[in-house]
Amino acid sequence: MRHAVVLGAGIGGLCAAGALSAVCERVTLVERDALPAGPAARRGVPQGRHAHVLVTAGIEAVDRLFPGIYASMVAAGAPVVRDFSAFRLAPGGGAPLRLCGPPPEPFAGLVSRPCLEAHIRARVRKLSNVVIRDGVAATGLTAEGGRVTGVRLSQPLAADLVVDATGRGSRAPNWLVELGYPAPREERVPIDLMYVTRQFRQPHLPALVVGVSARPGRARGMVLFAQEEGRCVLTVSGYGAHHPPREPERLLDALASLAPPDVVSALRAAEPLGDPVVAHFPANVRHRYDRLRRFPPGFLVLGDAICSTNPAYALGMSVAARQAEMLRAVVAAGDQDLARRYFRAAAKPAGAAWAAATGGDLALPEVPGRRPLSVRLAGAYSRRLLGAAERDPVVAHQFLRVAALQDPSSRLVRPSMIARTLRPAWRGDRP
Numbered sequence: 001m002r003h004a005v006v007l008g009a010g011i012g013g014l015c016a017a018g019a020l021s022a023v024c025e026r027v028t029l030v031e032r033d034a035l036p037a038g039p040a041a042r043r044g045v046p047q048g049r050h051a052h053v054l055v056t057a058g059i060e061a062v063d064r065l066f067p068g069i070y071a072s073m074v075a076a077g078a079p080v081v082r083d084f085s086a087f088r089l090a091p092g093g094g095a096p097l098r099l100c101g102p103p104p105e106p107f108a109g110l111v112s113r114p115c116l117e118a119h120i121r122a123r124v125r126k127l128s129n130v131v132i133r134d135g136v137a138a139t140g141l142t143a144e145g146g147r148v149t150g151v152r153l154s155q156p157l158a159a160d161l162v163v164d165a166t167g168r169g170s171r172a173p174n175w176l177v178e179l180g181y182p183a184p185r186e187e188r189v190p191i192d193l194m195y196v197t198r199q200f201r202q203p204h205l206p207a208l209v210v211g212v213s214a215r216p217g218r219a220r221g222m223v224l225f226a227q228e229e230g231r232c233v234l235t236v237s238g239y240g241a242h243h244p245p246r247e248p249e250r251l252l253d254a255l256a257s258l259a260p261p262d263v264v265s266a267l268r269a270a271e272p273l274g275d276p277v278v279a280h281f282p283a284n285v286r287h288r289y290d291r292l293r294r295f296p297p298g299f300l301v302l303g304d305a306i307c308s309t310n311p312a313y314a315l316g317m318s319v320a321a322r323q324a325e326m327l328r329a330v331v332a333a334g335d336q337d338l339a340r341r342y343f344r345a346a347a348k349p350a351g352a353a354w355a356a357a358t359g360g361d362l363a364l365p366e367v368p369g370r371r372p373l374s375v376r377l378a379g380a381y382s383r384r385l386l387g388a389a390e391r392d393p394v395v396a397h398q399f400l401r402v403a404a405l406q407d408p409s410s411r412l413v414r415p416s417m418i419a420r421t422l423r424p425a426w427r428g429d430r431p
């Protein structure tokens with residue numbers, strides 16, 4: 001492949017540019033924002049001011065794409081979970097998972113989103129065959145004889161391959177229709193989720209990761225992540241009628257109804273860095289590019305532009321990084337049937353994130369929507385499993401590996417796992 005153009009320099013676009021640089025003669029990365037020199041929030045990524053973490057599969061993928069990047073983030077001050085006592089995650093909304101032994105390394109990317117982007121951007125800038133063109137928006141595709149031949153910027157830019165990584169607002173479905181191709185079917189699960197986030201300086205947190213998920217009857221959750229430079233980020237989230245308050249004091253009061261008391265005290269004593277910020281996430285959305293029968297050669301889509309899931313599951317960046325690795329592999333294998341091979345591969349991590357997020361969301365009666373029998377059964381089983389994970393480290397570790405995209409969800413329904421989950425001792429003893 002001679003020249004690839006990647007649209008969007010978010011996590012997906014940066015990873016895709018890094019991946020393609022290994023298999024293309026040259027790569028141009030096009031970004032609408034003027035990119036900052038270091039870690040800074042920017043307009044095109046409004047979610048960057050909210051709690052972000054890279055789960056294990058994501059940090060592993062980013063580290064394979066940019067070898068040594070995890071170590072460089074740690075050297076620059078990224079907190080490291082060295083002991084599970086620093087990791088208090090309650091995905092069932094009750095007691096934390098019971099985990100033991102040392103966590104694998106890398107275990108999680110605990111840096112702010114602007115810092116993560118800045119680290120990856122710095123690595124992409126060092127690639128001699130990648131050019132970054134920032135402050136330029138892509139407005140469409142150019143095509144000839146049914147093949148995409150480039151992208152419309154202020155001037156058309158020719159390419160052998162165009163990859164759309166412009167995020168949740170991607171215009172790719174419209175661009176396809178403009179070229180005479182069908183748009184992918186859109187799947188949507190509305191959730192009306194509100195995020196209220198505030199950053200603090202607090203070098204003395206009782207844990208590096210604290211998370212308490214929403215549960216039936218209490219459609220609110222929280223996460224607190226330690227980050228670089230003694231900072232931490234708190235997000236309280238809530239569905240529908242349970243949107244969290246935005247006022248600083250009321251936000252901490254809402255936190256007190258969710259988080260352990262030592263965490264609440266640490267935040268009450270912490271120095272706030274700016275006011276709370278708000279994000280509204282209306283729906284999980286997935287575009288079924290993997291189901292299209294007709295698709296123009298020379299064009300692919302990646303990251304949130306394919307599938308954007310409830311941020312509380314913290315999977316979007318990891319899915320994008322995994323898809324970038326897949327992109328590298330399918331392009332290295334040749335141009336023949338590229339779109340079908342790529343979208344089939346990319347659907348795997350996207351589908352795993354989709355199943356986790358929509359399954360979890362629809363398990364909450366507060367989220368409206370149709371629940372076929374399969375969804376109701378899966379919801380009931382996963383409630384039992386999370387109850388077991390609060391007491392049984394084997395179940396907890398397996399759940400965590402699935403939640404971090406390291407293992408397929410089928411691991412949770414192996415006979416040994418079903419037996420542990422349905423063991424009578426766990427029955428009815430959830431808090």
Ligand SMILES: Cc1cc2nc3c(=O)[nH]c(=O)nc-3n(C[C@H](O)[C@H](O)[C@H](O)COP(=O)(O)OP(=O)(O)OC[C@H]3O[C@@H](n4cnc5c(N)ncnc54)[C@H](O)[C@@H]3O)c2cc1C
Nearest residue numbers: 008010012032044047052053138167303304311314316317
């Ligand atoms: C509140 C919130 C919290 C989240 N927390 C987590 C988390 O903890 N962990 C996690 O893994 N994921 C999280 N996510 C999801 C994560 O942010 C996304 O999945 C991830 O950013 C997707 O990357 P992307 O590259 O596909 O898109 P984005 O990161 O959104 O990047 C798209 C880029 O394209 C650029 N662009 C847009 N249009 C154009 C154009 N026409 N021309 C050129 N450039 C363009 C934008 O400026 C932007 O830079 C969260 C999301 C939200 C909303």
